[in-house]
Amino acid sequence: MKQPDAIVVGAGIVGAACAVELQARGLAVLLVDARHPGAGVTSAGMGHLVALDETDDELDLCLLSLGRWDHYLSTQAGLAEHVRCGTLWVAEDDGQMAHALARAERLSRRGWQADALSGADLARAEPALRAGLAGGVRVARDGVVYPPAVARDLAARLVGLGGQAMFGAAVERIDAGTVTLASGERLAAGAVVIAAGNAVPHLLPDVPVFPRKGHLAITARYPRRLSHQVVSMGYGQTEAGSDALAVAANVQPRITGQWLIGSCRQDGILDTDVDPRVLAHVLRSAIALLPCLADMTIIRSWTGLRPATRDGRPVIGRHPGLDRVWLAAGHEGLGVTTAFGTAQLLADLMLERPPAIDAGPYSPSRFAYAHA
Numbered sequence: 001m002k003q004p005d006a007i008v009v010g011a012g013i014v015g016a017a018c019a020v021e022l023q024a025r026g027l028a029v030l031l032v033d034a035r036h037p038g039a040g041v042t043s044a045g046m047g048h049l050v051a052l053d054e055t056d057d058e059l060d061l062c063l064l065s066l067g068r069w070d071h072y073l074s075t076q077a078g079l080a081e082h083v084r085c086g087t088l089w090v091a092e093d094d095g096q097m098a099h100a101l102a103r104a105e106r107l108s109r110r111g112w113q114a115d116a117l118s119g120a121d122l123a124r125a126e127p128a129l130r131a132g133l134a135g136g137v138r139v140a141r142d143g144v145v146y147p148p149a150v151a152r153d154l155a156a157r158l159v160g161l162g163g164q165a166m167f168g169a170a171v172e173r174i175d176a177g178t179v180t181l182a183s184g185e186r187l188a189a190g191a192v193v194i195a196a197g198n199a200v201p202h203l204l205p206d207v208p209v210f211p212r213k214g215h216l217a218i219t220a221r222y223p224r225r226l227s228h229q230v231v232s233m234g235y236g237q238t239e240a241g242s243d244a245l246a247v248a249a250n251v252q253p254r255i256t257g258q259w260l261i262g263s264c265r266q267d268g269i270l271d272t273d274v275d276p277r278v279l280a281h282v283l284r285s286a287i288a289l290l291p292c293l294a295d296m297t298i299i300r301s302w303t304g305l306r307p308a309t310r311d312g313r314p315v316i317g318r319h320p321g322l323d324r325v326w327l328a329a330g331h332e333g334l335g336v337t338t339a340f341g342t343a344q345l346l347a348d349l350m351l352e353r354p355p356a357i358d359a360g361p362y363s364p365s366r367f368a369y370a371h372a
Contacts, residue, residue, distance in 0.1 A: 004030040007179050007189040009171050012042040013147050013339045015195030016154035018328050021343035023163040031158055034170035038151030041197040044304020046262050049143045049337050050087055051112045053103060057361040063110060064357055065341025079153055081146035081255045088126055088228040089137040090289055096233040097134040104137045114139045126228050130291050144229060144252050147336045174203045177324035191350060195328040197307045208367050209330040211305035213266040215279050220297040223257030230289060245278060249285040261286045272303045308332040316342055316362040317349050326350060327364050
């Protein structure tokens with residue numbers, strides 16, 4: 001095998017997007033994964049395309065990426081099972097409504113249409129919601145996709161562009177410009193990109209990415225009964241309780257007519273077993289907003305371990321201590337939304353081009369400085 005310019009470790013949606021971006025910019029890329037594309041963290045994601053705005057830099061990365069998603073979906077919407085359902089951010093009380101109004105103002109100011117809704121407006125927009133809610137925000141351009149299909153497509157695009165792929169090859173060790181497989185084979189490249197999700201701490205113990213468990217469930221088919229992705233305004237803000245569990249309702253209409261139900265996050269738990277107590281908590285949270293869910297049939301539930309960081313931002317950029325090693329990891333629940341933006345930002349940094357957004361908040365060195 002000819003030595004590639006770059007090896008990307010991890011064929012989830014983030015790694016596959018990075019591989020295609022680098023190959024498209026003229027590098028010869030090899031994509032390596034222990035399994036097949038999209039089989040890891042990507043397979044357990046909800047697949048939302050949503051502009052989150054807890055910080056300005058988070059919104060910068062989301063909007064950069066969502067623009068790239070529009071381009072991709074202009075030709076691959078069917079393959080991705082894309083539904084531009086929009087998001088209804090639901091406020092249950094006056095305090096959440098104040099946050100909702102601020103969100104509508106922030107997103108609209110950045111050109112991402114977001115309309116504040118009164119309680120009556122909300123009821124008309126989504127009749128399945130319970131009565132008496134304070135109001136919310138409708139973000140019309142948000143949507144949902146099926147991420148594993150996109151990861152598979154991107155891996156195929158890489159090969160179509162002349163890149164290489166090696167699946168079923170577990171990576172055991174990373175050194176400067178070198179990848180050692182579990183088989184003992186050593187692969188050298190001009191650069192190595194680590195987009196290996198929860199395997200990052202094993203490969204690079206100094207990078208503080210850790211697993212955060214989530215539970216999901218999906219119903220039987222109930223077509224045309226839910227028009228929007230419904231998300232509690234507490235999503236991403238709910239503090240974990242004494243059991244390290246934080247829950248905030250997120251319910252999506254899928255193209256199949258099924259309803260996908262989340263979400264929660266739980267630290268310090270490494271097994272992937274479904275915990276009936278946690279699943280019940282997630283379902284109760286969703287039913288509290290959408291009471292008709294109580295009469296629906298849940299056909300499957302599962303969990304995933306999402307790779308997270310302490311400050312809630314992914315690590316995108318050069319490893320602070322290893323020459324020719326780069327990182328694109330720790331996206332937690334926003335990896336699907338930000339996959340294409342991450343790829344663009346990483347490629348700009350690797351090729352020493354001016355990045356479209358400030359890369360500072362995502363620099364892996366921020367943790368190294370914190371330890372100094």
